[in-house]
Amino acid sequence: METIYGNLKGLKASEIKQLKRLYHQGQPRDRATTPEFAQRLAAISTDINQSVSVYINRRGQVIRVGVGNPRDTQIPPLELPRYGAKRLSGIRCITTSLKSEPPKQPSLTAMVLQRLDLLVTLTLTGSGFQRRGGGATGYVESAYLAHLTPETDPNREEGLHWTVSPPLSLDALTQQDFLNLVEGLEEEFEREYVAQQVDSSHQRVVVVGLMTADISPQQFQDGLAEVTRLVDTAGGEVLEVVKQRRSRPHPQTVIGAGKVEEIAIAVQTLGASVVAFDQDLTPAQARNLEQKIGVRVIDRTELILDIFAQRARTRAGKLQVELAQLEYLLPRLVGKGEAMSRLGGGIGTRGPGETKLETERRRIQKRVSRLQQEVNQLQSHRSRMRQQRQKQEVPTVAVVGYTNAGKSTLLNNLTNSDIYAEDQLFATLDPTTRRLNVPHNGDSQTILLTDTVGFIKELPPSLIDAFRATLEEVSEADAMLHVVDLSHQAWESQIQAVSNILSDLPLVPPESLLVFNKIDQVDSDTLAEAKKNYPDSVFISAQKRLGLETLREKIGMMISHC
Numbered sequence: 238m239e240t241i242y243g244n245l246k247g248l249k250a251s252e253i254k255q256l257k258r259l260y261h262q263g264q265p266r267d268r269a270t271t272p273e274f275a276q277r278l279a280a281i282s283t284d285i286n287q288s289v290s291v292y293i294n295r296r297g298q299v300i301r302v303g304v305g306n307p308r309d310t311q312i313p314p315l316e317l318p319r320y321g322a323k324r325l326s327g328i329r330c331i332t333t334s335l336k337s338e339p340p341k342q343p344s345l346t347a348m349v350l351q352r353l354d355l356l357v358t359l360t361l362t363g364s365g366f367q368r369r370g371g372g373a374t375g376y377v378e379s380a381y382l383a384h385l386t387p388e389t390d391p392n393r394e395e396g397l398h399w400t401v402s403p404p405l406s407l408d409a410l411t412q413q414d415f416l417n418l419v420e421g422l423e424e425e426f427e428r429e430y431v432a433q434q435v436d437s438s439h440q441r442v443v444v445v446g447l448m449t450a451d452i453s454p455q456q457f458q459d460g461l462a463e464v465t466r467l468v469d470t471a472g473g474e475v476l477e478v479v480k481q482r483r484s485r486p487h488p489q490t491v492i493g494a495g496k497v498e499e500i501a502i503a504v505q506t507l508g509a510s511v512v513a514f515d516q517d518l519t520p521a522q523a524r525n526l527e528q529k530i531g532v533r534v535i536d537r538t539e540l541i542l543d544i545f546a547q548r549a550r551t552r553a554g555k556l557q558v559e560l561a562q563l564e565y566l567l568p569r570l571v572g573k574g575e576a577m578s579r580l581g582g583g584i585g586t587r588g589p590g591e592t593k594l595e596t597e598r599r600r601i602q603k604r605v606s607r608l609q610q611e612v613n614q615l616q617s618h619r620s621r622m623r624q625q626r627q628k629q630e631v632p633t634v635a636v637v638g639y640t641n642a643g644k645s646t647l648l649n650n651l652t653n654s655d656i657y658a659e660d661q662l663f664a665t666l667d668p669t670t671r672r673l674n675v676p677h678n679g680d681s682q683t684i685l686l687t688d689t690v691g692f693i694k695e696l697p698p699s700l701i702d703a704f705r706a707t708l709e710e711v712s713e714a715d716a717m718l719h720v721v722d723l724s725h726q727a728w729e730s731q732i733q734a735v736s737n738i739l740s741d742l743p744l745v746p747p748e749s750l751l752v753f754n755k756i757d758q759v760d761s762d763t764l765a766e767a768k769k770n771y772p773d774s775v776f777i778s779a780q781k782r783l784g785l786e787t788l789r790e791k792i793g794m795m796i797s798h799c
């Protein structure tokens with residue numbers, strides 16, 4: 238199909254036909270184009286009094302013809318070949334400009350977005366003539382040659398991604414060795430890429446944060462730091478953080494059109510494979526953004542789910558994670574179906590496409606029901622175990638807190654155990670219970686201490702639901718320790734986030750004790766301030782074993798009330 242892209246309004250059938258013929262003009266492989274082709278393009282453009290853009294692949298085939306500048310006729314990101322930052326797209330664009338001036342920013346930006354091999358801009362004389370027997374001449378005034386520049390290029394101007402030549406004669410342009418130039422550029426890009434590349438197994442991620450009117454600059458910074466940490470934990474590498482301030486999210490794309498383009502450029506120039514947002518996206522927003530940016534766009538919930546999926550070791554853990562993931566996916570599949578039927582599309586795409594999604598949806602729905610049932614069984618199994626413990630009258634104390642607060646370290650050092658504790662978010666997924674002796678009415682009493690999954694602000698609802706069996710270990714304990722990382726600058730909002738999640742649980746332990754941890758890393762002012770504001774709490778360093786005796790005494794007192 239010889240489609241002509243761009244704005245065709247007002248064009249005559251004969252003009253469209255001429256444009257279509259451009260598809261049949263083979264181009265040399267070692268030159269950007271030929272003088273004959275350039276003149277012909279310029280002649281058509283002069284005729285219709287509009288700019289025309291032609292896209293050519295490395296085999297010399299014309300793959301796209303459009304009326305308008307490179308911005309109006311560009312290839313959508315999802316249709317471009319993806320080679321990443323070390324290569325160019327293998328597509329060059331020859332465009333005409335009615336004005337006698339070098340290419341403007343929008344066209345150059347389109348070049349960056351498509352990682353074009355070259356952008357040739359032909360300016361027109363406004364006249365020219367058709368030779369008898371075919372062939373046009375005298376239509377091209379001069380040519381500008383633009384290409385991307387590697388960062389290491391000494392001629393590269395600060396902040397600019399490209400180089401534009403002075404006006405060249407058509408002969409000078411068409412005699413230049415195109416392959417040499419492009420291959421030389423790619424060698425440079427490759428060298429840069431290897432230098433940047435730390436570990437090829439890492440996903441290369443651009444993080445995006447939106448600062449809306451309802452959050453403070455501090456909350457915004459904390460949120461971004463947390464997403465960066467999540468990406469890191471998920472095994473990704475953050476290449477760049479893009480920020481935008483808006484009073485509220487753009488309904489279709491969260492951020493504004495200019496920012497979307499900035500991100501698309503960053504993705505292209507850095508060779509990123511994923512864009513991660515510091516908030517949740519609706520299925521439609523994620524889809525719109527992916528269409529415009531051309532790589533996978535994920536939100537905070539997907540990041541967290543991804544980490545959970547990597548961490549899950551036990552059967553119960555895997556079961557709950559899968560359920561959470563499918564529950565998250567389901568509405569997104571429905572969204573896709575709707576978008577497809579709205580598009581209407583050609584014959585054949587609509588019916589089968591929808592049917593396939595429907596089948597997929599039903600299959601997932603079935604699996605969700607099965608998993609729900611299994612989680613119910615897990616829940617009743619754990620509940621039976623708890624009843625047995627209660628019969629033995631051993632009080633249980635749950636250890637809760639924000640992720641990475643030091644819960645597992647505390648449990649290890651109190652009970653001389655060896656639970657996995659790491660400087661990672663969500664190191665623990667499954668509850669682990671250990672015995673501990675605490676002083677009690679002048680005697681010693683054995684209690685059970687349960688370490689469990691860490692919390693995070695705005696914990697995805699599908700996770701809360703899927704992890705109900707785990708969270709019940711917290712709910713049904715006789716008391717709880719709420720561990721806080723006092724060395725974290727956002728410790729106060731972390732306390733708040735944990736309280737919010739606890740208040741959503743159907744049941745919480747009757748007794749609770751705030752335990753401020755990591756005091757070895759805290760300056761004396763912060764410590765004094767926290768002691769003043771939270772007089773009934775305990776201050777410890779789980780790692781340095783500071784304050785653990787006091788903590789045991791307090792636990793002993795707490796269970797006397799149970």
Ligand SMILES: Nc1nc2c(ncn2[C@@H]2O[C@H](COP(=O)(O)OP(=O)(O)OP(=O)(O)O)[C@@H](O)[C@H]2O)c(=O)[nH]1
Binds near residue numbers: 640690
């Ligand atoms: N400096 C210092 N670091 C600590 C202390 N307690 C724990 N840590 C460190 O904090 C990090 C997280 O500890 P974990 O015990 O895994 O934390 P957690 O609350 O179980 O975390 P999740 O299971 O991921 O939610 C580890 O690198 C610990 O070594 C402490 O008292 N002082």
Ligand SMILES: [Mg+2]
Binds near residue numbers: 664
């Ligand atoms: Mg842990």
